[in-house]
Amino acid sequence: MLLYMPTKVYSENNCVKNHGKELASFGKKAMIVTGKHSARKNGSLQDVEDALKQENISYVIYDEIEENPSIETVMNARNIGLQEKIDFVIGIGGGSPLDASKAIALMIANPDETEEVLYEAKELSYLPVVCVPTTCGTGSEVTPYAILTIHKKRTKKSISHKIYPKLALLDAKYLKSMSREGIVNTCVDALAHLIESYLNTNSNELNRVYSREGLRMWAEFKEPLKENNITEDDYMKMLHASMVAGMAITHTGTSLPHGLSYPITYELGVPHGKAVGIFLGGYVENYQDQCEVKEVLHILGFENAVSFHTYMRELLGMVEVSEELMKANVQGLLANPAKLKNYPFSITKDELMGMLN
Ligand code: NAP
Ligand code: FE
Numbered sequence: 001m002l003l004y005m006p007t008k009v010y011s012e013n014n015c016v017k018n019h020g021k022e023l024a025s026f027g028k029k030a031m032i033v034t035g036k037h038s039a040r041k042n043g044s045l046q047d048v049e050d051a052l053k054q055e056n057i058s059y060v061i062y063d064e065i066e067e068n069p070s071i072e073t074v075m076n077a078r079n080i081g082l083q084e085k086i087d088f089v090i091g092i093g094g095g096s097p098l099d100a101s102k103a104i105a106l107m108i109a110n111p112d113e114t115e116e117v118l119y120e121a122k123e124l125s126y127l128p129v130v131c132v133p134t135t136c137g138t139g140s141e142v143t144p145y146a147i148l149t150i151h152k153k154r155t156k157k158s159i160s161h162k163i164y165p166k167l168a169l170l171d172a173k174y175l176k177s178m179s180r181e182g183i184v185n186t187c188v189d190a191l192a193h194l195i196e197s198y199l200n201t202n203s204n205e206l207n208r209v210y211s212r213e214g215l216r217m218w219a220e221f222k223e224p225l226k227e228n229n230i231t232e233d234d235y236m237k238m239l240h241a242s243m244v245a246g247m248a249i250t251h252t253g254t255s256l257p258h259g260l261s262y263p264i265t266y267e268l269g270v271p272h273g274k275a276v277g278i279f280l281g282g283y284v285e286n287y288q289d290q291c292e293v294k295e296v297l298h299i300l301g302f303e304n305a306v307s308f309h310t311y312m313r314e315l316l317g318m319v320e321v322s323e324e325l326m327k328a329n330v331q332g333l334l335a336n337p338a339k340l341k342n343y344p345f346s347i348t349k350d351e352l353m354g355m356l357n
Helices: 015-026 044-054 071-083 095-109 115-119 172-177 180-198 208-227 232-252 256-268 272-277 280-286 290-300 305-316 323-334 349-353
Strands: 008-011 029-035 058-065 088-093 129-133 147-150 155-158 167-170
Touching: 008 015, 008 232, 015 044, 015 088, 015 129, 015 167, 029 044, 029 071, 029 095, 044 058, 044 088, 044 129, 058 071, 058 095, 071 095, 071 115, 071 147, 088 095, 095 115, 095 129, 095 147, 129 232, 155 256, 167 232, 172 232, 180 208, 180 232, 180 256, 180 272, 180 280, 180 290, 180 305, 208 232, 208 290, 208 305, 256 272, 256 280, 256 323, 272 305, 280 290, 280 305, 290 305, 323 349
Parallel strands: 008 167, 029 058, 029 088, 088 129, 129 167
Antiparallel strands: 147 155
8 A cells, every 4th residue: 555645735715825935946937827717817827926926936827728628738838838948837727727737847848759758658757836726626736647638539538647746725715706517517526536536446445545534525515515505614625625536536546437528528528527427426326346335425425326326416417428429438448448447346338338327
């Protein structure tokens, strides 16, 4: 058993301002990597710019990161980062800018490599990465993963390199500008990380410290989330549950619901958390070791798998997926041993087809 969680995390009100001093240790010039709008609206970009000015660190802003970032976007940002001779990368936003910032940090540190290296098993260095999360789903601020869209393959895939952020600065106030849908979808992503980590080939008593604690936190806001009655305190719990869930999957990886979600997001544009969530009820109901399922549901405060499944359907609604797309999706998953290895049992085509909604 191994625990390895090297990211330094602070969480508090005015976190970026309070700990901006730590940025100076990463260099003299930063690249801020973010999406088109949200970081401006929720104040996170301003907070980071103020902290950099305070420390006399110059910076360039790359604010072109789209949802489910593509390899093309990463390479575009890499070119700018190289021209600007930056020393480190600060990702601000949801999982998309945070994941992109890791891949950009890798590509800038290896200017002679082409984009193919993203998916090659090769030991490479990368620039320091700082993350400021503004959604409560991916936990990317502590995970070593970066999931990119590969247009050539019409899907998404985690790059082969493990890139741990050096520093994560958490401030729950940034979540308040999220839409109801955004909060629901990202909370469901965190829940999926917790469940897929607990019910996983790689789970053990030591790394279940993370998934257990995250499930306990999730239980505390499951009713406010469903009733849309979210307090300040709940926002903080959501951010913390998401981060702890990230620590959980750092140790185990995700499992079938994540594997099934990527073509749904690519082909239908369903946001990541929702695309995962539509398989979560089915995953729990069909999981072969129902004793372990009971442990998960007990911590979450559900009586049984059916009541959990009903909660998920009410929270997310249904997503229409054509039989043709589901069949191709399942075939793709079954042909990919790397994606199946985290599921501790064998699984059939019909069982996978039945996991939807
Ligand atoms: P996201 O794709 O980063 O952002 C979704 C939308 O939310 C964007 O339109 C964004 O706007 C907006 N947004 C972000 N923060 C906001 C705020 N505080 N208020 C209002 N709007 C806000 O969403 P995400 O679900 O966090 O990330 C999904 C990505 O992470 C996927 O690519 C997924 O595969 C990946 N992921 C990574 C890991 C990991 O371990 N690294 C784990 C799970 C998922 P702007 O574009 O204007 O910023
Ligand atoms: Fe996820």
